[in-house]
Amino acid sequence: MSTIRIVMGLYMLVVLYIGYLAMKQTESSEDFFIAGKKLGLYALAMASFSAAISGWVFVGGPGLYYNIGQGSLWMTFPTSVSFLMAWIILGKRMRLLTDAKGCMTVSDTIYERYNSKVVSGISAAALLVGLVLYLANQITSFAFILSPIFNIKHEWAVIIGMLIVLVYSAAGGMLAGVYTDVFQGTIMIIASILIFFASLNVGGGTVNMTTTIANTMADGTGANFVGPWGLASPITAMSWFFLLSIGIVGQPHIVHKFFMVRDTNKLKWGPTFAAIGGMVAGLLWFGVGLVVKYLSLSGQLSAESMELLANSADNTIVVFLNNYTPKIIAGLVYAGIASAIMSTADSFINIASAAIVRDLPFAFGKELDSKEELVYGRIAVVILSIIAVILALTLGSQGIALLGAFGWGTFAAALAPAVGIGFNWKRGTKEGALWSIIVGLVLNVGLEVAKTLQLPFYVNNIASKGIYNGTLSLAVSIIVYIGVSYMTKEQQLDREMEALLDA
Numbered sequence: 001m002s003t004i005r006i007v008m009g010l011y012m013l014v015v016l017y018i019g020y021l022a023m024k025q026t027e028s029s030e031d032f033f034i035a036g037k038k039l040g041l042y043a044l045a046m047a048s049f050s051a052a053i054s055g056w057v058f059v060g061g062p063g064l065y066y067n068i069g070q071g072s073l074w075m076t077f078p079t080s081v082s083f084l085m086a087w088i089i090l091g092k093r094m095r096l097l098t099d100a101k102g103c104m105t106v107s108d109t110i111y112e113r114y115n116s117k118v119v120s121g122i123s124a125a126a127l128l129v130g131l132v133l134y135l136a137n138q139i140t141s142f143a144f145i146l147s148p149i150f151n152i153k154h155e156w157a158v159i160i161g162m163l164i165v166l167v168y169s170a171a172g173g174m175l176a177g178v179y180t181d182v183f184q185g186t187i188m189i190i191a192s193i194l195i196f197f198a199s200l201n202v203g204g205g206t207v208n209m210t211t212t213i214a215n216t217m218a219d220g221t222g223a224n225f226v227g228p229w230g231l232a233s234p235i236t237a238m239s240w241f242f243l244l245s246i247g248i249v250g251q252p253h254i255v256h257k258f259f260m261v262r263d264t265n266k267l268k269w270g271p272t273f274a275a276i277g278g279m280v281a282g283l284l285w286f287g288v289g290l291v292v293k294y295l296s297l298s299g300q301l302s303a304e305s306m307e308l309l310a311n312s313a314d315n316t317i318v319v320f321l322n323n324y325t326p327k328i329i330a331g332l333v334y335a336g337i338a339s340a341i342m343s344t345a346d347s348f349i350n351i352a353s354a355a356i357v358r359d360l361p362f363a364f365g366k367e368l369d370s371k372e373e374l375v376y377g378r379i380a381v382v383i384l385s386i387i388a389v390i391l392a393l394t395l396g397s398q399g400i401a402l403l404g405a406f407g408w409g410t411f412a413a414a415l416a417p418a419v420g421i422g423f424n425w426k427r428g429t430k431e432g433a434l435w436s437i438i439v440g441l442v443l444n445v446g447l448e449v450a451k452t453l454q455l456p457f458y459v460n461n462i463a464s465k466g467i468y469n470g471t472l473s474l475a476v477s478i479i480v481y482i483g484v485s486y487m488t489k490e491q492q493l494d495r496e497m498e499a500l501l502d503a
Contacts, residue, residue: 003327003328003331004149004322004327004330004331004334005149005150005331006331007327007331007332007334007335008149008334008335008338010335011331011332011335011336011338012335012338014183015180015183015184015342018180018183044257044258044260044261045271045274045277046181046182046186046274046277047181047182047257047260047347048086048254048257048274049083049181049185049274049277049278049281056137056138056141057076057282057284058141058188058281058284058285058317058336058337058340059141059144059145059314059317059337060137060141060314061076061282061284061285061289062284062285062288062289062292062316062317062320063289063313063314063315063316063317064289064313065230065286065289065293065316066289066292066293066296066309066316067231067313068225068230068231068232069213069224069225069226069227069230069231069289069293070225070226070227070228070229070230071228071229071230071231071232071236071237072230072232072285072289073230073282073285073286074232074237074238074240074241075240075241075244076278076279076281076282076285076286077241077282078240078241078244078245078248079275079278079279079281079282080275080278080279081245081275082246082248082275082278083248083271083274083275083278084271084275085245085246085248085249086249086251086254086255086271087271087274088271089249089420089423089424090249090255090258090419090420091258091261092503093423093500093501093503094109094255094258094259094423095259095261096500096503097109097112097259097500098259100496100500101496103259104259104354104358105124105252105256105351105358105359106123106127106252106255106256106351106415106419107120107121107123107127107355107358107359107362107363108120108358108359109255109419109423110123110418110419110422110433111362112497113418113422113423113428113433113497114418114422114428114429114430114433114491115430115491116430116433116434117362117363117364117365118363118430118434119418119430119433119434120359120362120363121359121360121363121364122437123359123415123418123433123437124355124359124360124363125355125360126410126411126414126415126437126441127252127352127355127359127411127415128352128355129410129414129441129445130252130407130410130411130414131252131348131349131351131352131355131407132352132384132387132391133391133406133407133410134253134348134407134408134411135345135348135349135352135384135388135391136388136389136391136392137392137406137407138165138341138344138345138348139158139161139165139341139345139388139389139392140158140392141314141341142157142158142161142162142164142338142341142342142345143157143158143161143392144157144312144314144317144318145318145337145341146160146161146338148308148315148318148322149334155393158389158392158393159389161341162388162389162392163385164342165341165342165345165346165349165385166349166381166382180346184336184340185277185340187332187335187336188277188333188336188337188340189276189277189280189281191284191329191332191333191336192280192283192284193280194329195283195284195287195288195320195321195325195329195333196283196286196287197287198287198324198325198329199287199288199290199291199320199324200287200291202291202295202320202324203290203294203295206290208294209290209291209293209294210226210290212294212297212298213225213226213293213297216297216298217297225293233466234466235465235466235467236466236467236468239466239467239468239471240468240471242471242474243408243409243412243468243470243471243474244408246412246416246420246474247408247409247412247413247416247470247474248412249416249419249420250411250412250413250414250415250416250417250419250420250474251408251411251412251415252351252411252415253344253347253348253351255419256347256351288317288320289316291320292309292316292319292320296309301319301323302323305319317337321333321334349381349384349388350377350381352380352384353377353378353380353381353384354377356376356377356380356384357372357376357380358373358377406448406469406470409444409468409469409470409471410441410444410445410470412440412470412473412474413440413441413443413444413470413473413476413477414436414437414441414444414477415440416440416474416477416478417433417436417440417477417478417480417481417482418432418433418436418481421478421481421482422481423500423501424501426498426501427485427486427490428485429484429485429488429489429490429491430491431484431485431488432480432481432482432483432484432485432488433481435480435481436477436478436480436481436484437477439477439480440473440476440477440480443472443473443476443477444469444470444473447462447469447472447473448469450462451469
């Protein structure tokens with residue numbers, strides 16, 4: 001473990017140094033919130049890839065596979081199409097908005113599209129709900145990495161992890177996150193490939209592992225575990241695919257990256273790099289989850305490892321790295337995961353602070369200047385960090401992958417119609433956007449609360465059907481957006497917006 005600690009410590013020093021360099025370049029709110037519009041193609045692709053996956057893939061993914069098997073991979077398959085969809089539907093339009101209208105947040109773009117401070121303010125509120133949930137997910141992931149390595153309690157790991165992210169985010173803003181994304185994204189792509197082949201070597205190949213699992217699991221569930229749907233139902237697996245592919249156009253941490261690109265002419269190449277990164281990361285999800293399940297069923301895990309898995313399946317990655325991976329590689333993977341979480345958490349926390357100091361004040365007729373936004377943005381980061389810690393300690397038991405999907409579902413249901421459809425369909429109205437955001441947000445959060453409380457109407461009428469909450473909420477939100485838009489008066493768009501929607 002000492003080797004892992006040394007490698008991780010050195011790696012983290014590099015990441016913090018990157019944050020320091022970013023801090024020296026952060027002089028305005030444009031630098032803090034949209035990286036000064038300085039991103040090249042590779043940096044944009046790595047930033048998008050890292051923001052989309054991070055802790056919920058590298059930590060939660062193997063744990064979810066350990067629990068339900070092949071069906072969990074339907075959360076990884078969307079990477080083959082989702083990045084392409086986001087780039088084509090939104091990429092160029094979002095970047096042009098920053099020049100034409102000075103947009104720096106998703107709520108800015110919603111205001112410019114619908115010319116309504118009410119819609120913009122409601123979208124900022126929805127952003128805050130989803131961002132804080134997602135931030136709690138990232139901090140929980142961070143704690144699962146820190147706790148076993150440094151032998152500290154999970155609760156303390158949550159607090160320490162948040163403090164690290166807090167310093168990193170408050171200092172460097174979005175520049176820090178982006179610069180780190182390029183570094184750690186490259187490392188994680190390489191590490192995912194190495195870990196995947198290591199898992200095949202330890203388990204004796206996929207045929208040996210799947211055959212053993214199929215023949216060993218109790219109650220005859222082994223064949224299902226390694227089948228195409230795993231222990232999930234087909235409707236659940238497909239609803240994950242629908243949500244995670246289509247819902248990408250409502251993810252502010254993805255959309256936000258398009259504001260930062262330097263040259264729009266190179267946007268067409270971005271989805272290739274980002275999608276390849278996402279698909280390669282899926283190899284780690286699959287390989288580690290499969291081999292640890294095989295090792296546990298074949299009696300090859302130690303009592304300590306079995307205890308870790310009994311405490312939480314999210315320890316799957318920890319069990320494999322600690323016991324079956326060369327220590328230097330394990331240290332690099334741990335450090336890569338930690339920095340991926342840091343950079344993604346940085347994106348979330350800075351977008352959330354922008355909602356607080358820029359979007360919500362604007363909705364109420366108050367605008368801060370650039371220096372005030374920078375100062376108050378850093379204060380907001382501290383407040384959001386405290387809230388995230390409380391949520392991480394409260395919600396972490398739900399499982400990192402599913403908690404991440406909850407955050408994704410909240411964004412998708414609330415924002416995908418207003419943003420993804422709205423910037424490609426001139427007939428969309430502000431009333432349609434307003435009600436789709438409200439319905440999507442309230443419905444998804446309400447369903448998740450009903451699920452947690454196991455309310456009878458939810459258990460009998462929704463859970464029994466197998467449809468994922470976020471998918472149902474997104475579908476309803478899309479119907480509301482289109483239906484209300486057709487029932488309300490068509491808006492007259494200004495010439496710049498007309499030209500932008502035709503771009």
